[in-house]
Amino acid sequence: MKSTLYIAFASIILCSSFTLKKEYKSINAPIEKIQTTIDRDSIISYSKQYLGTPYLYAGNNPKKGFDCSGFVNYIFQHFDVTVPRSSSGYKNLGTAKKAEDFKVGDVLVFYGYRNKTIVGHVGIICEANGMHSKFIHASSGKAGSVTISDLDSEHYSKRFYKCIDVLK
Incomplete structure (x- = not known):
């Protein structure tokens, strides 16, 4: 029993x-993943908190430092947007936008400092005004840190390759 x-x-x-x-x-x-629209101003607000973070070659950590692509990658990763980790990965990415179509949050792509065939620098537009836009980036130059620069400065305007929207 x-x-x-x-x-x-x-x-x-x-x-x-x-x-x-x-x-x-x-x-x-x-x-199912719900498609959400990312507020472009939120990207800039978030990126500005890193102003002054030191430049560090191959850096992608705010506690240690950023290089240009490490900074852009870090910012967009926060918003679940996948972008290349290396600046050279932007050469064939996206479609170049006309200057009048530049928007806050778009990525500016620049040729290298010495070589006009190799992509060597990237940044994020923080004030959109065509070729008079301002962008935030990790600079290895004079600033040696995350800073905001003018696209129409001689240094950047002559190296400008294209502007792309990575948020589509």
């Missing part, structure tokens, strides 16, 4: 555990 009760009790527990697993799986079924 005891063995019959034991078997019945074990069967109930065993059956209920299978039922619970099925319910558990249905509760955790994949949820």
Whole structure:
């Protein structure tokens, strides 16, 4: 009699555990990702908190420092936007925008300092005004840190390659 009760009790527990697993799986079924629009001003507000962070070659950590692509990558990663980690990865990325279509949050892509065939620098537009825009970036130059520069300065205007929207 005891063995019959034991078997019945074990069967109930065993059956209920299978039922619970099925319910558990249905509760955790994949949820469709909801498409959200990123507020471009939020990108700039977030990036400005890193003004003054030192330049560090190959850096992508605000506690240690940033290089240009590390900074851009870090900022967009915060908003779940995937962008290249290396500035050279921007050469064939996206479609070049006309100056009048530049928007806050777009990425500016520049040729290298000495070589006009290699992409060597990137930044994020923080004030959109065509070729008179301002951008935030990690500069290895005079500033040696995350700073805001004028696109129309001689140093950057002659190296300008293109502007792309990575938020589409």
